[in-house]
Amino acid sequence: MDKIQKSSINTIRKKLENSVKILITTHSNPDGDAIGSALGLSLCLENAGYNVVTMTPNDYPEFLQWLPGNDKVVRYTSNTRKAKEIIDSCDLIFALDFNQPDRLAKMEKPVTASSAFKILIDHHPYPYDFTDVTISDISVSSTAEKVYQFIVESGLKKFINKSVAECLFTGVMTDTGAFNFNSSGPETYAMVGELLSLKIDKDAVFDKVYNNYSADRMRLMGYCLESKMKVFPDLKTAYISITAEELKRFNYQPGDTEGFVNLPLSIKGIVFAVLFIEKSDHIKVSFRSKGTFAVNEIARQHFSGGGHLNAAGGEIKKDLNATLRLFEELLPRYIKNE
Numbered sequence: 001m002d003k004i005q006k007s008s009i010n011t012i013r014k015k016l017e018n019s020v021k022i023l024i025t026t027h028s029n030p031d032g033d034a035i036g037s038a039l040g041l042s043l044c045l046e047n048a049g050y051n052v053v054t055m056t057p058n059d060y061p062e063f064l065q066w067l068p069g070n071d072k073v074v075r076y077t078s079n080t081r082k083a084k085e086i087i088d089s090c091d092l093i094f095a096l097d098f099n100q101p102d103r104l105a106k107m108e109k110p111v112t113a114s115s116a117f118k119i120l121i122d123h124h125p126y127p128y129d130f131t132d133v134t135i136s137d138i139s140v141s142s143t144a145e146k147v148y149q150f151i152v153e154s155g156l157k158k159f160i161n162k163s164v165a166e167c168l169f170t171g172v173m174t175d176t177g178a179f180n181f182n183s184s185g186p187e188t189y190a191m192v193g194e195l196l197s198l199k200i201d202k203d204a205v206f207d208k209v210y211n212n213y214s215a216d217r218m219r220l221m222g223y224c225l226e227s228k229m230k231v232f233p234d235l236k237t238a239y240i241s242i243t244a245e246e247l248k249r250f251n252y253q254p255g256d257t258e259g260f261v262n263l264p265l266s267i268k269g270i271v272f273a274v275l276f277i278e279k280s281d282h283i284k285v286s287f288r289s290k291g292t293f294a295v296n297e298i299a300r301q302h303f304s305g306g307g308h309l310n311a312a313g314g315e316i317k318k319d320l321n322a323t324l325r326l327f328e329e330l331l332p333r334y335i336k337n338e
């Protein structure tokens, strides 16, 4: 873990002291790290007496809606007028868990146009230069871990209460697949130890996040594994594709396909797994890998996306069959370069 520059901390502390309204935001289709980091930092700053609003570009799955502070999160797409007013009236913006402004989707324009002082806290490679201060560290497990470090180094640790701890723990837990990957640094566990000392119920958090699905979702998963997974043993790759009709048939709710992309990685010998989902006007693609195979390359080069070495995503405006054909064409090239 890199140290946060003292000058960045000092600058932010000064900006905090002079702030009237702080906005904390994250990427569209927020995941557990995005929401956990945003709510954790918001509640901590609120405890410290600051005036804070948390805003997401759009809605997020129900399994994240139990988190403390959830009730006050403003969803830009559901409440655009109010959201725009807040963006225009804030003087400090924290952007969490993303590295390029287009990850804000419809919020990109108002946020980049705002004259507020902007701070990025993130752990994705190659951050764009779109904020006044960039705190970016790819060596941490999650943005939540970097937010925790920021809180500690800013002297705000005393404002981490049980609610803040639950949010930050959720961020680390979800971005590490419940400590299955990206979680070999001792600092991660030192942080988790501190959070546990605030009496959070780790098992209950796990239960609320991972054991909160519908029977339809389980059946969709079973169907995907049985009928929709294509395995290329020689290429150490497997993918799952899902049509819009299939989602409808299984009464799809946002978040239901969360985790599906990881499933093929439990097949012996498979190091590259992909999930293709047919949306109304594009195909959403998720990539995961094991080891040194960089999935953010293929995401960036062919699917207008990006991400981490072992977890990336993107989208493409083709139909599902054409997308799968393209992928199968590209695949041998990427595996050969491996």
Ligand code: 5GP
Residues within 6 Å of the ligand: 100, 103, 124, 261, 285, 286, 287, 304, 305, 306, 307, 308, 311, 312, 313, 314, 315
């Ligand atoms: P997921 O597959 O869970 O949607 O995303 C995995 C990771 O890929 C995210 O943490 C994010 O870093 C990245 N990612 C997903 N979708 C996009 C996208 O559309 N654009 C970019 N630049 N990155 C994405």
Ligand code: MN
Residues within 6 Å of the ligand: 033, 034, 097, 123, 142, 143, 175
């Ligand atoms: Mn993250």
